[in-house]
Amino acid sequence: MRAFATLFEAIDQSTKTTVKVNALAAYFKQADDVDKIWTIALFSGRRPKRAVTTTRLREWGAEVAGIPLWLFEECYPIVGDLAETIALVLPPNDTTDNRPLSQWINDLREVYKADEDAKKAFVLDAWARLGGTERFVFNKLITGGMRVGVSQKPMTRALARATDREEAELAHRLMGNWHPDDTTWHALIEAEDATADASRPYPFYLAHALENGPEALEDSDNWRAEWKWDGIRGQLILRGGAHYVWSRGEELMTDRFPELARAVDYLPDGTVLDGELLVWRTGDAHPASFNTLQPRIGRKTVPKKLLAEAPVVLHAYDLLEWQGEDIRATPFKDRRALLEAACADLPADAPVKLSPQLPFTQFSDLHAFRDAAREAQAEGLMLKRADSPYLAGRKKGDWWKWKLAPLTIDAVMIYAQSGSGRRANLFTDFTFAVRNGDDLVPFTKAYSGLTDKEFREITAWVRKNTLQRFGPVRQVTPHHVFEIAFEGIQASTRHKSGVALRFPRMLRWRQDKPMAEANTLDDLNEMLRIYG
The missing domain is CATH 3.30.470.30 (DNA ligase/mRNA capping enzyme)
Known part of the structure; x- marks a missing residue:
């Protein structure tokens, strides 16, 4: 676990591809074969099932930290990541554990079948054994949120460096429906007959x-x-x-x-x-x-x-x-x-x-x-x-x-919600509405398209113009108009507006346009008639 935690930290703390490739290549050269194949699996989305509900993890985290649950719940949306929140509130621990990554994963899969008392004992014992990045990585594993900033390309590049095989060949070997339970490092990476799996596709x-x-x-x-x-x-x-x-x-x-x-x-x-x-x-x-x-x-x-x-x-x-x-x-x-x-x-x-x-x-x-x-x-x-x-x-x-240029419509922001990860302190997820007489009809959500500077500006405005709170969601004063881009439109009985958009995103913040000039529900329905 120590070696994997060191690798995770090196990848997570750098935006440079060369740093990530170097760290991965060094790891693949020295790690145990079972740990190596599980590392590839974890970084490509093949995660073990979540062994404990997030509700119980929040309760146990608050209990061990000695803080009321309400305070933990206030911290969670600010941090934006449950594993990190738990790691931050738990008392510091300088100890480490030498068990390999694969053994921790096997233990997690065994505890998945256990009763709640056994699960709690396992989790609290792990928190007591592990400290620093190792504890954070354990939290990632148990919450099922093992997302890390490394794509398939740098991983295959690192594997090529560590194994002296062609990058294109390794990319093909990693494709398909494999899992560490039904293959080995040798069979997946080293065996000469890499096409033995008849179903294996080629990298796109x-x-x-x-x-x-x-x-x-x-x-x-x-x-x-x-x-x-x-x-x-x-x-x-x-x-x-x-x-x-x-x-x-x-x-x-x-x-x-x-x-x-x-x-x-x-x-x-x-x-x-x-x-x-x-x-x-x-x-x-x-x-x-x-x-x-x-x-x-x-x-x-x-x-x-x-x-x-x-x-x-x-x-x-x-x-x-x-x-x-x-x-x-x-x-x-x-x-x-x-x-x-x-x-x-x-x-x-x-x-x-x-x-x-x-x-x-x-x-x-x-x-x-x-x-x-x-x-x-x-x-x-x-x-x-x-x-x-x-x-x-x-x-x-x-x-x-x-x-083709995307379809666009000008809409009014009516709800805002904070993001996650590095944007946990910003409002980045918005609900938009079109005008229908004197009413505003919500029709889509969008969370991408603005710069960090614009997200900071709109966050400051949201905090000063909140009308109501519904958990993490804030209803705001209808004022700001955004141009929403999307790839397609279709009828939908699940939405109050009667439409659903495909790939909506914010094209630009129309600070030059008053709310009275935003598009209407009739405009939206006309687009549905033409393009739906």
Whole structure:
């Protein structure tokens, strides 16, 4: 635990990628194999179940600290993190514990099954044994909040340095539905047959945003254009006579899209497609909107009625594996030629469609396509260099996304709530309303888009203009107007306004605009009619 706590502290206290990579590489060179694989698991979201409720942890933390529970509850929203709050209020402890990280995790999983008295005894004993960062890390483990500022890329870079293996190979090895309970460090990182898991996807290649149009790119002949679809990015894997569907977020979604099982009837074994999961009804010229796909996303099983109403296809735009061979290093134009040949004889009702490329001779031709993107139910355009390999992660230069400008509406802030972490002392989460006669109708929440300076300014204003408090939420004087940007709009019976927005965020604080000039509910409904 001591080595892991030191690693956690080094990563948590630095914003420099080189510092994080160095700390991770040093750890992977000296730690026990079981601790190493659990470290990778924890940093990639594979956390043990929360063993104790947060209610009990707050009560026990206040008890050991010798403070009333109400005082602990007042501290918690200020700090913004339960694990840190407990670590701060507990009496200092200089002792340490030499048990490895993996043993602490096993103990946590055992205590998950125990009664409340045993859980309390375990937690209080751990707090007595551990001090400093070790105690804080234990709190993180037991609260299930092991979030740390390190992404997959620096972790694979550190692993490459520690193991002398290629970074791209390691990124692929870490993909998929593995867990420390069903694999080992050797099997995951060192074994020569890293593709033994037939379901394992490839790391997704991500594009950078193109802000000012494609004219800044060179040599239009060496670029390909296609729609940036508004669906779920996914990989369809056909191996060993079975099929697997993975989302970009590394979630196995095979059971949610049973239509894709028929792909094994049309495409050869050893095929991996990259594409977009879309609702596309037979005979339609365009896919249905993302709103139609949304009911399919959260379902583990799909009823026949929904399958009929919202049939899903994979709109394929890249080929990553062909006849069992990894072809990601092959230039895009050649992968595309293979993909077109593979899809040439697919029937109209096949669960896979070939995503079309958009013809153009010069970059200026693409503006007309982009202007028509919403009509095609797309978010904009993708531009890909014809000779580009399929890389892992977000690499700049070969793939660009040229998205449509977002939809916007001017709204009035009516509620505010403090943030978490480093923004726990600021009000950062706001509820917005549109005008409806003399009333204000709430319709969305947003928490991103302002600078730290603006968040400090609005926080000072909220504190002086609070009308009522509802726990951590404050009702404020309706006054400030914000321009809210969003990617889509849909009807919703769960919201008082009757609408729900997709990816709302604050575009700017309209200090130049009075509340009387904010948009109305009629404006919102008109947007729903046009874009919903």
